[in-house]
Amino acid sequence: AQSVTQLGSHVSVSEGALVLLRCNYSSSVPPYLFWYVQYPNQGLQLLLKYTTGATLVKGINGFEAEFKKSETSFHLTKPSAHMSDAAEYFCAVTDPTDSWGKLQFGAGTQVVVTP
């Protein structure tokens, strides 16, 4: 069975400051990992994903995440927060042996950006 833990349900960052959202997973096999973003009253949008290969993954809107197998982590970062980054962020995992890639989501982290 797989599970995802996102540390911190709410994060407040200043505009221009580093954004760091933490995600740890539990899985019997190395999973595929995803970060999704949800803007208010909208559906989820894929930010980035890790499947195989390079462990540092770059996504849209200046976000990146690094897969660290030894730490079972996939933390999301952005060097400089923008007001438009205010949203809820979800980490998700899937078992690579599941051909249909059913996703297991974390509980989400709400990001507030202050001027």
Add this chain to the structure above:
Amino acid sequence: NAGVTQTPKFQVLKTGQSMTLQCAQDMNHEYMSWYRQDPGMGLRLIHYSVGAGITDQGEVPNGYNVSRSTTEDFPLRLLSAAPSQTSVYFCASSYQGYEQYFGPGTRLTVT
């Protein structure tokens, strides 16, 4: 392409009523799924389908039915609504199951 569309956007039901949430996609995706989103719990998989005529249960299937008669449509039926089904419902689709595209959601309140 319209992507993934959901109707209605908002719905209020009384306990015991039934209704169908509609989901359609125009990307010819084989995989479609329904999630519910509740505060502090992320998204949980209700049912999914890997093609027309093929459906299976997810993590929280009780109280919900699905069918898939065409590639494009994947409706979710609430047979007898309960207050515990108050939630935001998202439909998603994908070609190979990994990069899922989400609809805008249906906000359901059961009183």
